Amino acid sequence: MKDNQKFNTYQTPSWCPGCGNFGIWYALKSAYTELGFDNNDVCMVFGIGCSGNLSNFIKVYGFHSIHGRTLPVASGIKLANHKLNVVATSGDGDGLGIGLGHFIHTCRRNIDITYIIHDNRVYGLTTGQTSPTSPQGFQSKSTPFGVIEQPINPLALAIIQGATFVARGYSGEIDHLTSLIIQAIKHKGFAVIDVLQPCVTFNPNFSYPFYNPRVFKLEDAGHNPEDFNNALKYALDVNNDKIPIGIFYKISKPTYEESSEELRDKPLSEYDISDISISELIEEIRES
Ligand code: SF4
Numbered sequence: 630m631k632d633n634q635k636f637n638t639y640q641t642p643s644w645c646p647g648c649g650n651f652g653i654w655y656a657l658k659s660a661y662t663e664l665g666f667d668n669n670d671v672c673m674v675f676g677i678g679c680s681g682n683l684s685n686f687i688k689v690y691g692f693h694s695i696h697g698r699t700l701p702v703a704s705g706i707k708l709a710n711h712k713l714n715v716v717a718t719s720g721d722g723d724g725l726g727i728g729l730g731h732f733i734h735t736c737r738r739n740i741d742i743t744y745i746i747h748d749n750r751v752y753g754l755t756t757g758q759t760s761p762t763s764p765q766g767f768q769s770k771s772t773p774f775g776v777i778e779q780p781i782n783p784l785a786l787a788i789i790q791g792a793t794f795v796a797r798g799y800s801g802e803i804d805h806l807t808s809l810i811i812q813a814i815k816h817k818g819f820a821v822i823d824v825l826q827p828c829v830t831f832n833p834n835f836s837y838p839f840y841n842p843r844v845f846k847l848e849d850a851g852h853n854p855e856d857f858n859n860a861l862k863y864a865l866d867v868n869n870d871k872i873p874i875g876i877f878y879k880i881s882k883p884t885y886e887e888s889s890e891e892l893r894d895k896p897l898s899e900y901d902i903s904d905i906s907i908s909e910l911i912e913e914i915r916e917s
Contacts, residue, residue: 678723707886721746733790797822798824
């Protein structure tokens with residue numbers, strides 16, 4: 630057990646007993662502790678869903694955004710103050726359904742933020758509807774005869790669209806997940822971690838007894854994260870009985886902030902705007 634108490638709030642998590650969100654919560658607090666963060670060194674952005682309730686249980690700067698919009702909000706915060714560590718989280722429904730467009734565009738911009746997807750393959754907060762990562766044939770109250778469409782593959786999408794750190798974690802492997810989060814935060818660029826997060830209440834078929842015997846660590850398999858083709862091969866291999874966790878892909882590339890002349894030297898928050906008249910600016914925009 631790590632001493633990560635300073636990131637606790639006065640509220641006790643309200644998730645169902647055994648929910649995979651507990652593992653992500655613990656791993657995040659442990660990662661911040663190991664990185665030597667103070668409470669004001671990080672700003673988290675939360676979406677809507679069971680994962681979004683994390684905003685009440687972790688003591689850092691926070692912004693509880695609207696459904697599917699964690700990444701635009703996180704991008705805005707990072708561009709305003711790129712000295713701040715920015716970590717966005719959302720569920721698979723929030724981030725890969727409603728927010729899918731934002732996900733793709735944030736990948737291609739390579740903004741230096743960390744994005745954690747609580748992937749339980751179901752809409753949990755609304756009591757168990759099919760989500761974008763539910764597998765074909767998945768039966769729920771919204772698809773009683775089984776899902777027809779093929780699921781979204783967040784890792785393959787991220788690799789193809791330009792994210793520079795792409796990983797899968799498992800909330801049943803907390804130390805491993807903590808290490809992934811630390812590496813993602815240290816990485817310069819857009820870092821995505823898709824976390825296998827059991828929803829024990831509404832998706833019990835994809836819970837610990839399913840994942841425990843199947844997950845294996847890519848680092849133990851000798852995978853080189855700079856190998857694009859092999860990373861994509863692992864990401865696309867969804868029908869195998871073995872499920873890889875670890876870093877699929879990691880490369881170094883200039884971030885959006887570094888590539889922007891206005892942002893390269895200092896964050897927007899440090900620009901002196903005392904001589905700018907907002908009303909004149911609005912007028913100028915109206916007339917243009
Ligand atoms: Fe966790 Fe599922 Fe319960 Fe939500 S409904 S708290 S995801 S177990």
